[in-house]
Amino acid sequence: xxxxxxxxxxxxxxxTPHGKVDHCLGGAATHFALxxxxxxxxxxxxxxxxxxxxxxxxxxTRRGIDTQGIERSNGLSFHWTGSYSGHMDVAKTLGTDxxxxxxxxxxxxxxxxxxxxxxxxxxxxxxxxxxxxxxPKVRMVCGDTMNYWIADHAAxxxxxxxxxxxxxxxxxxxxxxAGESNTVIAADKVMKMGPKTLVVKHGEYGATAFFSDRSxxxxxxxxxxxxxxxxxxxVVDPTGAGDSFAGGFYGYLASQPELTPAVFRTAMFYGGVMxxxxxxxxxxxxxxxxxxxxxxxxxxxxxxxxxxxHAGV
Amino acid sequence: xxxxxxxxxxxxxxxTPHGKVDHCLGGAATHFALxxxxxxxxxxxxxxxxxxxxxxxxxxTRRGIDTQGIERSNGLSFHWTGSYSGHMDVAKTLGTDxxxxxxxxxxxxxxxxxxxxxxxxxxxxxxxxxxxxxxPKVRMVCGDTMNYWIADHAAxxxxxxxxxxxxxxxxxxxxxxAGESNTVIAADKVMKMGPKTLVVKHGEYGATAFFSDRSxxxxxxxxxxxxxxxxxxxVVDPTGAGDSFAGGFYGYLASQPELTPAVFRTAMFYGGVMxxxxxxxxxxxxxxxxxxxxxxxxxxxxxxxxxxxHAGV
Numbered sequence: 001x002x003x004x005x006x007x008x009x010x011x012x013x014x015x016t017p018h019g020k021v022d023h024c025l026g027g028a029a030t031h032f033a034l035x036x037x038x039x040x041x042x043x044x045x046x047x048x049x050x051x052x053x054x055x056x057x058x059x060x061t062r063r064g065i066d067t068q069g070i071e072r073s074n075g076l077s078f079h080w081t082g083s084y085s086g087h088m089d090v091a092k093t094l095g096t097d098x099x100x101x102x103x104x105x106x107x108x109x110x111x112x113x114x115x116x117x118x119x120x121x122x123x124x125x126x127x128x129x130x131x132x133x134x135x136p137k138v139r140m141v142c143g144d145t146m147n148y149w150i151a152d153h154a155a156x157x158x159x160x161x162x163x164x165x166x167x168x169x170x171x172x173x174x175x176x177x178a179g180e181s182n183t184v185i186a187a188d189k190v191m192k193m194g195p196k197t198l199v200v201k202h203g204e205y206g207a208t209a210f211f212s213d214r215s216x217x218x219x220x221x222x223x224x225x226x227x228x229x230x231x232x233x234x235v236v237d238p239t240g241a242g243d244s245f246a247g248g249f250y251g252y253l254a255s256q257p258e259l260t261p262a263v264f265r266t267a268m269f270y271g272g273v274m275x276x277x278x279x280x281x282x283x284x285x286x287x288x289x290x291x292x293x294x295x296x297x298x299x300x301x302x303x304x305x306x307x308x309x310h311a312g313v
Numbered sequence: 314x315x316x317x318x319x320x321x322x323x324x325x326x327x328x329t330p331h332g333k334v335d336h337c338l339g340g341a342a343t344h345f346a347l348x349x350x351x352x353x354x355x356x357x358x359x360x361x362x363x364x365x366x367x368x369x370x371x372x373x374t375r376r377g378i379d380t381q382g383i384e385r386s387n388g389l390s391f392h393w394t395g396s397y398s399g400h401m402d403v404a405k406t407l408g409t410d411x412x413x414x415x416x417x418x419x420x421x422x423x424x425x426x427x428x429x430x431x432x433x434x435x436x437x438x439x440x441x442x443x444x445x446x447x448x449p450k451v452r453m454v455c456g457d458t459m460n461y462w463i464a465d466h467a468a469x470x471x472x473x474x475x476x477x478x479x480x481x482x483x484x485x486x487x488x489x490x491a492g493e494s495n496t497v498i499a500a501d502k503v504m505k506m507g508p509k510t511l512v513v514k515h516g517e518y519g520a521t522a523f524f525s526d527r528s529x530x531x532x533x534x535x536x537x538x539x540x541x542x543x544x545x546x547x548v549v550d551p552t553g554a555g556d557s558f559a560g561g562f563y564g565y566l567a568s569q570p571e572l573t574p575a576v577f578r579t580a581m582f583y584g585g586v587m588x589x590x591x592x593x594x595x596x597x598x599x600x601x602x603x604x605x606x607x608x609x610x611x612x613x614x615x616x617x618x619x620x621x622x623h624a625g626v
Contacts, residue, residue, distance in 0.1 A: 017494075087494045181330075181400045183517075184546040204496075205518035208544055226541040226618050231521055233497040265621050305539050307620055308578050 001139075002041040002066075002114070003254050005029050006106050006131045007121025007243075009046035009070060010078035012283060013095075016088060018236045024283035025056050027078065028121035028144070031240035034287040035247025035274035036119075037063040038295055040254040043112045045069035045131065049077040049100045059288055068109045073100040088238050089203055106131050117254040120164075121243065122146050125156040132163045140259070142166040142250050144243075150177050161194035168199045168246050184210070184224075199249070199268070201242050204229050209268055221261045227268035228306045230276040230298070237282045241275045244287060248274030273298045314452075315354040315379075315427070316567050318342050319419050319444045320434025320556075322359040322383060323391035325596060326408075329401060331549045337596035338369050340391065341434035341457065344553035347600040348560025348587035349432075350376040351608055353567040356425045358382035358444065362390040362413045372601055381422045386413040401551055402516055419444050430567040433477075434556065435459050438469040445476045453572070455479040455563050457556070463490050474507035481512045481559050497523070500537075512562070512581070514555050517542050522581055534574045540581035541619040543589040543611070550595045554588045557600060561587025586611045 007029030013022045033042045043066040048056075052072070060067050081095035106127055118135050120128040120143035132141060143164050149157050150173060161167065167190065171183060177193075178186035187198050187210035196214040201207045206229040211221040249271030256263045273295055280286045320342030326335045346355045356379040361369075365385070373380050394408035419440055431448050433441040433456035445454060456477050462470050463486060474480065480503065484496060490506070491499035500511050500523035509527040514520045519542040524534040562584030569576045586608055593599045 087488065175400065182546060182548065183400075184544045187544075202518055205515055206539075210544075223614065223618050224544050226519075226544070228539040228541075228619075231497045231500075231523075231537050231539070233495060235495065262621070269621065301536065303621065305536050306541075308575070308582065308616065 001116040001254050002043055003036055003117040003119055003250060004043045004045065004069075004108070004112050004115035004135065004138075005032050005036070005119040005121060006045040006127070007032065007119075007123055008078050008101060009044065009048050009052070010080060010101070011051065012239055013079070013081040014237055014239055014282060015083040016237050016282075017085065018234070019282065021237075021282045023051070023079070025059055026080065026240060026283055028240070028243045030060070030284060031243035031278060031287065032119060032121055032247040032250075033060060033065045034063055034284050035244040035278065036251030036254070037065050037247075038274075038290070038292060039248070039251030039270070040117075042066065042251070043069060043115055045106050045108060045112070047071045047073050047100050047104045049073055049075045051077050059284065063288065066112070069107070069112055071107065075100040077101075082239070084238060088235055091239065108134055116140070117250065118142070119246065119250055120144065120160065121246075122149075125149055125153055125160045128160045129156070129163070132160065140165045140253070142168065142246070144168050144246060145173070147173055147176060158193065161190075164195040166197045166199060167195035168201060168242075168249070170201045170203070170242065174198065174200050183208075187224075197264075201245060202229070203241070204231075206272055207245065207268060209264065215264075216259060216261060219261050221264075225265050225268060227265075227272050228302060229272050230302060230305065232276060232279065235279045238279050240284065241279050244278035245271040245275035248272070269299055269302050270295075272302055314429040314567050315356055316349055316430040316432055316563060317356045317358065317421075317425050317428035317448065317451075318345050318349070318432040318434060319358040319440070320345065320432075320436055321391050321414060322357065322361050322365070323393060323414070324364065325552055326392070326394040327550055327552055327595060328396040329550050329595075330398065331547070332595065334550075334595045336364070336392070338372055339393065339553060339596055341553075341556045343373070343597060344556035344591060344600065345432060345434055345560040345563075346373060346378045347376055347597050348557040348591065349564030349567070350378050350560075351587070351603070351605060352561070352564030352583070353430075355379065355564070356382060356428055358419050358421060358425070360384045360386050360413050360417045362386055362388045365390050372597065376601070379425070382420070382425055384420060388413040390414075395552070397551060401548055404552065421447050429453070430455070430563065432456065432559065432563055433473065434559075435462075438462055438466055438473045441473045442469070442476070445473065453478045453566070455481065455559070457481050457559060458486070460486055460489060471506065474503075477508040479510045479512060480508035481514065481555075481562070483514045483516070483555065487511065487513050496521075497537075510577075514558060515542070516551075516554070517544075519585055520558065520581060522577065528577075529572060529574060532574050534577075538578050538581060540578075540585050541615060542585050543615060543618065545589060545592065548592045551592050553597065554592050557591035558584040558588035561585070582612055582615050583608075585615055
């Protein structure tokens with residue numbers, strides 16, 4: 001079933017030990033949509049400037065992504081400049097030009113209104129809440145946020161958290177949001193703020209899902225679930241890995257008839273799979289061209305590197 | 314089959330957000346031996362001072378650990394003072410009093426000479442190499458080291474590395490040893506220095522084993538294997554977690570008739586299991602009193618939190 005994603009479609013200028021790219025297509029909604037598109041239909045709400053060309057749009061439409069909700073504004077698109085060095089686990093932001101994103105007012109096309117799955121990518125929680133309120137009938141709401149909103153927009157963020165089925169954030173954000181240094185206790189506190197389930201992303205170490213009594217309607221998982229990440233010999237560009245994880249994860253969930261613990265665990269693996277592809281090339285290059293066969297082969301690889309018994313020796 | 318471990322038996326004074334202990338029994342060989350003792354006979358070579366009492370010795374002998382190789386010297390035992398704060402992922406060393414350890418000359422009792430498994434805990438590589446050379450017939454050699462030896466005793470360490478079947482170190486140490494920021498490439502470089510197999514410990518995120526063509530005599534694992542750690546709501550004291558991982562890992566290996574990929578994977582899980590027990594109480598308290606049933610229950614829990622299919626829902 002279709003996912004509606006609201007978030008940034010942007011340009012990134014990135015330097016890593018493997019090279020440098022200028023103004024490549026990026027943004028949370030872009031990475032998310034491309035990763036999710038291998039599993040389910042995706043519709044995007046975003047705003048772009050006049051620098052967003054037909055070629056950029058074709059990157060999305062070639063993957064069957066609905067771009068009707070991408071508004072064109074008379075200015076430049078959101079542009080992020082950053083670099084990575086050494087072990088590349090931390091991005092150094094060199095510039096953030098919001099441009100047309102600064103006055104972004106999400107508008108939901110009528111044709112999007114029947115979307116059953118909503119993903120609120122990392123944007124101002126005021127906008128996240130507005131989109132959510134305009135989609136009252138969605139079956140599931142999943143969202144992301146970041147330290148900036150947690151620190152300085154807590155009241156607005158609190159409203160969004162109450163609406164979430166699943167919140168996806170990283171370790172530091174989870175602990176910051178809860179004001180608690182232990183991740184397990186932080187997860188409990190965060191889920192008491194609203195999210196039924198919390199997925200904590202660990203970068204190169206994978207991700208952990210924490211469940212509450214409200215996570216599943218017909219089942220209960222009392223233990224967390226930990227999905228691995230793939231140790232990669234070449235990480236070209238980590239930008240968008242977390243959004244790609246979210247796309248693979250939520251795309252798979254939305255493709256399944258029912259949310260069960262087994263479906264959730266599998267979705268966590270597909271999240272890792274799409275994150276692992278994303279970092280192999282600059283920008284969205286790899287996410288544009290991966291095949292379903294490669295995805296399934298890598299899924300099996302994730303199983304092989306983490307399961308006691310598997311098809312190999 | 315019996316493991317001979319050479320390393321520190323020491324006292325630790327530790328402060329964490331959960332409290333403070335003064336001069337509790339610690340040291341790499343102690344944590345390792347206690348964790349391994351649940352799987353196989355263990356023999357310890359170390360030196361202690363007059364502050365090491367019959368009660369301290371009983372902590373080891375109650376677990377069936379052979380203490381004949383623990384030399385008594387007329388001085389004080391090695392004493393480490395440290396603290397942890399916040400997320401407790403990094404120890405702050407406040408004091409390192411080597412005491413009798415400064416002039417440690419490992420002596421191998423005759424009754425230890427038939428040990429088939431050797432573990433070289435983190436001590437001066439000159440001593441590691443000497444013990445190894447005096448045990449020419451062992452079936453397997455596994456070892457640990459740390460940043461201090463990597464940085465300032467590289468030539469001595471290189472001799473030890475050539476003798477190792479398995480090297481267990483953490484992420485930062487693996488990258489430092491290889492002079493390479495990517496962990497996968499670093500692992501290859503480290504294995505070219507000698508170790509047939511490299512186990513990289515990730516603290517709260519588990520551990521990854523990297524294999525070479527020499528890892529198994531009758532099989533080949535071309536992919537790494539990633540074992541999870543258990544998300545714990547209460548980490549009382551992380552001291553010794555890595556040595557406890559090593560003890561559970563190597564203790565299980567030594568208990569098995571043959572080294573196969575399946576045995577290795579299972580050993581990685583038992584390593585995580587023993588590490589997760591170790592941090593639940595200060596010092597070695599938990600490792601002294603865990604039951605085999607608790608160990609097996611937790612092993613199943615490790616499987617549950619990491620496997621797509623399991624006995625639960």
